[in-house]
Amino acid sequence: MQHELPFWFEAASLTSLVVLLLVDLVIVGRRPHVPSMKESGLWVAFYVALALVFGGLVALVGGSAPAVEFYAGWLTEYSLSVDNLFVFVIIMTRFAVPREHQQKVLMVGIIVALVLRGAFILAGAAIIAQFVWVFYLFGAFLIYTAIKLVAGGDEPEEYQENRMIRSLRRVLPLSQTYDGGRLRTVVDGKRLFTPMLIVFLAIGSTDLLFAFDSIPAIFGLTQDPFIVFTTNVFALMGLRQLYFLLGGLLERLVYLPIGLAVILGFIGVKLILEALHENTLPFINGGHHIEAVPTVPIWLSLVVIVGALGVTTVASLLRTRGQDKAETVSDDVDVAS
Numbered sequence: 210m211q212h213e214l215p216f217w218f219e220a221a222s223l224t225s226l227v228v229l230l231l232v233d234l235v236i237v238g239r240r241p242h243v244p245s246m247k248e249s250g251l252w253v254a255f256y257v258a259l260a261l262v263f264g265g266l267v268a269l270v271g272g273s274a275p276a277v278e279f280y281a282g283w284l285t286e287y288s289l290s291v292d293n294l295f296v297f298v299i300i301m302t303r304f305a306v307p308r309e310h311q312q313k314v315l316m317v318g319i320i321v322a323l324v325l326r327g328a329f330i331l332a333g334a335a336i337i338a339q340f341v342w343v344f345y346l347f348g349a350f351l352i353y354t355a356i357k358l359v360a361g362g363d364e365p366e367e368y369q370e371n372r373m374i375r376s377l378r379r380v381l382p383l384s385q386t387y388d389g390g391r392l393r394t395v396v397d398g399k400r401l402f403t404p405m406l407i408v409f410l411a412i413g414s415t416d417l418l419f420a421f422d423s424i425p426a427i428f429g430l431t432q433d434p435f436i437v438f439t440t441n442v443f444a445l446m447g448l449r450q451l452y453f454l455l456g457g458l459l460e461r462l463v464y465l466p467i468g469l470a471v472i473l474g475f476i477g478v479k480l481i482l483e484a485l486h487e488n489t490l491p492f493i494n495g496g497h498h499i500e501a502v503p504t505v506p507i508w509l510s511l512v513v514i515v516g517a518l519g520v521t522t523v524a525s526l527l528r529t530r531g532q533d534k535a536e537t538v539s540d541d542v543d544v545a546s
Contacts (some may be wrong), residue, residue, distance in 0.1 A: 226439070227366070230323075232299070235405040241389075243311075256446050277507050288472065314412060315448070318408070326424065333425075334425055343483065350421075354422045384404070428474045468517040472513065472514055
């Protein structure tokens with residue numbers, strides 16, 4: 210369902226988010242460092258609290274329905290973004306990014322991703338407005354993705370540069386080494402781009418690939434482009450600090466793919482049910498709506514999302530609770546020997 214939030218609220222919200230992102234970028238650029246666990250935890254808590262407050266403001270301005278849609282969409286995006294961190298780790302390792310500059314890389318990469326996702330969301334909203342039957346495709350794709358996750362297709366493989374990155378490598382004058390956090394450097398009197406530019410684009414373009422399952426999932430919860438975009442912004446804003454906070458904990462979330470599969474599969478079925486309810490395809494029920502098809506309320510979607518994430522996280526931590534202790538014992542043995 211689409212809700213009409215006041216224009217002033219949408220404009221003020223988007224302006225505030227842009228300012229927040231720019232301030233965050235300036236802070237990171239002026240003081241490159243490796244954040245401590247405490248610092249990362251405080252920033253993650255700040256962005257989570259900010260998302261909760263924003264959802265409350267949406268409820269005050271537009272009512273409970275868009276607020277619940279925002280919370281459900283934000284949780285879905287955040288959970289899918291956590292899975293993306295595996296690939297971000299691989300990219301950082303592949304390009305040997307200095308650890309003190311990884312915050313800046315993630316921040317700029319996230320901004321690039323938001324710009325690309327914004328265009329993707331506008332295109333998706335326009336397509337849905339004209340062709341409701343696209344929900345059949347979205348739903349089928351999400352169910353297919355869920356099956357792949359359960360089958361083990363989620364495991365991060367060695368990072369492969371996409372076509373855009375390979376093309377840029379051929380046409381841009383690139384240096385072989387980093388120059389701090391700079392994009393340009395001088396080598397033997399020649400102005401060259403540093404590998405930092407390629408890393409920025411690798412993070413942003415790779416995130417866009419992940420959006421091919423996350424954006425349809427959000428449209429399964431709400432068709433309001435403003436809510437869809439803000440859920441993406443709030444999910445990605447806290448991703449940088451989450452990257453440093455989780456660290457090795459990512460490897461302990463062994464059941465996360467199952468939780469994501471449940472969420473994507475559920476939303477996929479929800480989309481197909483909505484497509485049937487609003488059906489216009491002539492070869493299905495003669496092109497008429499199928500009123501008897503049940504509709505899934507948004508509160509049930511929120512319950513399923515929270516339940517799937519909660520159960521799989523707790524189960525993962527219980528399953529791997531002895532992992533840290535075993536690694537500590539192993540390290541002690543190595544030191545002793």
